Amino acid sequence: MKRKARFYVIKLNRRILILVAIIILAIVAMFFLKNVVLNTISNGENNRIVVDPGHGGIDGGTSDKAGFLEKDINLDVALKLKKELKKDGFRVIMTREKDESLEEYSHINASRYKRDLNARKTIIDENKPIVFVSIHVNSSKKTSARGVKVYYYPTSTNGEKLAKCICKSVDDIVYKDFLKDNSIRTEAIGEDYFVLRETENTGVLVEVGFITNPEDNRLIKDSEYQKRIAIAISEGIKKYIDTYDVK
Numbered sequence: 001m002k003r004k005a006r007f008y009v010i011k012l013n014r015r016i017l018i019l020v021a022i023i024i025l026a027i028v029a030m031f032f033l034k035n036v037v038l039n040t041i042s043n044g045e046n047n048r049i050v051v052d053p054g055h056g057g058i059d060g061g062t063s064d065k066a067g068f069l070e071k072d073i074n075l076d077v078a079l080k081l082k083k084e085l086k087k088d089g090f091r092v093i094m095t096r097e098k099d100e101s102l103e104e105y106s107h108i109n110a111s112r113y114k115r116d117l118n119a120r121k122t123i124i125d126e127n128k129p130i131v132f133v134s135i136h137v138n139s140s141k142k143t144s145a146r147g148v149k150v151y152y153y154p155t156s157t158n159g160e161k162l163a164k165c166i167c168k169s170v171d172d173i174v175y176k177d178f179l180k181d182n183s184i185r186t187e188a189i190g191e192d193y194f195v196l197r198e199t200e201n202t203g204v205l206v207e208v209g210f211i212t213n214p215e216d217n218r219l220i221k222d223s224e225y226q227k228r229i230a231i232a233i234s235e236g237i238k239k240y241i242d243t244y245d246v247k
Ligand SMILES: [Zn+2]
Pocket: 054, 055, 061, 062, 070, 136, 137
């Protein structure tokens, strides 16, 4: 009797041990699985993305009658984009994280404006990112002009692919899901901008809306719209990397 009872206790203990082990394993697996997903990209050779909020400091960029400056909207969107990209395991390098212009970081003999742009180019080139994204706000004499435009360098096929991936996700995430507006489409446009022409890596310049259009003007200052734009750009970048197996 005694021996049988002891055997039962051992058997019960073993069951409890196995159960406890399974629970611990499950908890550990849950934590690791999350990290594995986050690290899938970061374990690769390159997980760097440069985010470049246009203008800053003395250079306000475009503005509206109420005194809102492009530079501030660019930085708000760029910081939100950094947050989204970091969630996906990317290492994000910002050309600026505060209200400053960058000419002091360039030593070329040129105007303040050109030195500022040269500093941005240097930061992008030195980090050799998978992609870079410059954030800007558009303006037009035609107040009817509106919408997100994604610019790539005309001869860059990768730039065009990236631009189209971002356009698609802005259409889905911002216009369709968030604004429930099917009348507007994001445009990918080939353009000879300095930051696209002079840099060595694939990149795009995203104009997040027109400050001169009443509807866009309201949206680009809205934190939720800025967040959706950031999510859409981030999703577009991931789509580009996955679809074209970019490293
Ligand atoms: Zn600008």
